[in-house]
Amino acid sequence: MEGYLDISQTRVRYGDNEILKGIDLSVRKGEFVALLGSSGCGKTTLLRTVAGFNTPTHGTISIGGRDVTRQPPDKRGMALVFQSYALWPHMSVDQNIGYGLKLRRVEAATARQRIDEMKALLGLQALGSRKPAELSGGQRQRVALGRALAINPDILLLDEPLSNLDARIRLTVRHEISALQRRLGITAVHVTHDREEAMVMADRIVIMNGGEIAQAGSPQEVYNKPNSDFVAAFMGAENVVEININVFGSSIGISEGPNNRKAVINRGDRTLSSGKAIARFRSEAVQMAAAGAPPASIQDGLVLTGTVAQVSYPGGLWRHVVHLGEVSLIVDSATRFDEGSAVEITVPETALYIFPHP
Amino acid sequence: MPIPLLGLLLVTPALVIVLALFVVPLVSSITGAFAVDGKFGFANFHKAFELYSSDIVFTIVIISLSAVLIALLSIAIGGYLTLGSNPRAVAILRWLYRWPLFVPFIVVGQILRTFLAKNGLMNSMLMQLGILTPMQTTSFLDWRGIVIAFVWKQTPFVTLLLAGAMASLDRSMIESARNLGASRLRILIEIILPQVLPTLLVGLILSFVTMMSVLSVPLMINAQSPTMITASMAFRINAYGDYGVANALGVISLLTTSLVAWVYLRQTMREHR
Secondary structure, X not given: OOOOEEEEXXXXXXXXXXXXXXXXXXXXXXXXXXXXXXXXXXXXHHHHHHHOOOOOOEEEEEEOOEEOOOOOHHHOOEEEEOXXXXXXXXXXXHHHHHHHHHHOOOOHHHHHHHHHHHHHHXXXXXXXXXXXXXXXXXXXXXXXXXXXXHOOOOEEEEEOOOOOOOHHHHHHHHHHHHHHHHHHOOEEEEEEOOHHHHHHHOOEEEEEEOOEEEEEEOHHHHHHOOOOHHHHHHOOOOEEEEEEEEEEOOEEEEOOOOOEOOEEEEOXXXXXXXXXXXXXXXXXXXXXXXXXOOOOOOOOOEEEEEEEEEEEEEEOXXXXXXXXXXXXXXXXXXXXXXXXOEEEEEEOHHHOEEEEOO | OOHHHHHHHHHHHHHHHHHHHHHHHHHHHHHHHXXXXXXXXXXXXXXXXXXXXXXXXXXHXXXXXXXXXXXXXXXXXXXXXXXXXXXXXXXXXXXXXOHHHHOOHHHHHHHHHHHHOOOOHHHHHXXXXXXOXXXXXXXXXXXXXXXXXXXXXXXXXXXXXXXXXXXXXXXXXXXXXXXXXXXXXXXXXXXHHHHHHHHHHHHHHXXXXXXXXXXXXXXXXXOOOOOOHHHXXXXXXXXXXXXXXXXXXXXXXXXXXXXXXXXXXXXXXXXXX
């Protein structure tokens, strides 16, 4: 696929540590891509490499077919919004937003107009003469965005821009940023460790792990069809049980175990071989019933039997900690099951992610 | 014993030492400046201005010029330490620039005396290189020598403070300016310098006061008139036993440093507000 921003075979090292181990990624014009991963996975390094603050030891980065691998940061037509906002404390909001224009020797009247445009776009009209220290977190974040957008960049790079905001403001700013990105039609690469943030904002999510891309795809794809145990866990399928499987034709048989009944499910597009495997599922994707209810058909999915150890109410659904021998699972249910009661948990095959045992 | 009284008792030794060793000599020196034959008068100041007004102007001009040069050099060195792209050059500079801090003023005077003289090392090197002929050589042992000595000795001190302040700035402030296309020089002048200006000012003021009190450098390097008032004071006492005029010069020196100290205090007050 020929994209607008092309990252190919990119490797970056800091001293003896190879941080990026060969990244291939292509971003279309106008696309909003989120780089998602836990700390240390290389997502920020990748963004900084794209921005020109790190030089890859191997590979190329090109924009619209132009190789920019060795170009300095300001020759790449990109604007970076920093996690700490990095506003200059001695300059007013207007001066911060207008600095890039000043560097480009934009005529004063034109610059004035552009600064006003940015302030109007971001709702900062009344704050032009304030210094960053006199602004709230959300306002600073918007000034940082305005400063980046004022120079009309081809690509907007966002390095965890929401992580310093209060939880409540963060929810609204997410939508503001993605609405703005769509309105301006700008290509954006956003780094975050927040799964929900990536899901809500991005057209495409790139999940990174240990300096490599673990999976890239639309939010629905990476959520519903994780291609590895890591991605499944990262996307919230945190419950794990070990199972034995038998692959035959288009079906997968799950043998009866100490805590699960025998089951047969469709293979779908899973590529698996018979033997030990691990099954993952999300807390809310299952059915829970009291043990001893009429046995479900073996085609309904994986049925697990266990005992409720703890119940809590986080809101909406009841959250149960269920013990299956050594294993403990977290299961949400609309009805409450008392502590100590024996339960059956049915995981439908669409919610069941099976991977080979490592 | 009531607590306030106990507290007072505890600070008494410190207070006595400050009074006996600092306040009393200072006050007696100041009053000495106004004592003429046991009576109050301004005769010492008249004489001081009559004989040494050119020295007073010389001192203030030399030290102000040195301060300006120190400021420029420390900004340049600090800027390179913060923004330099060649890690080896930065490391070498970081290692080198502090050395003069550990050299006493008298040794600086001694080093530069042999280096800057008409037949000194600097001129003989320039002659060896064929840049100067023996006829063209001049001695730098005048006001220029003093300025060189002060700048050589005090730049590391101001740089130490300034580079520390620069290093503690958020790196992403520099990167965001780079990202928008600012050159290193612009980043230094427009982004870094405004944020470390208070530190620079403090370093320069402390240097100013230090330079006001140096006797060895003018004695070693500038054995002519006009010279710095520290040398004039020493001369007044050693040659004439004239404490009155020496005290008057001391008060003038004190008033000059008080003026910059007032700037310093105002600055620190503003920082802590």
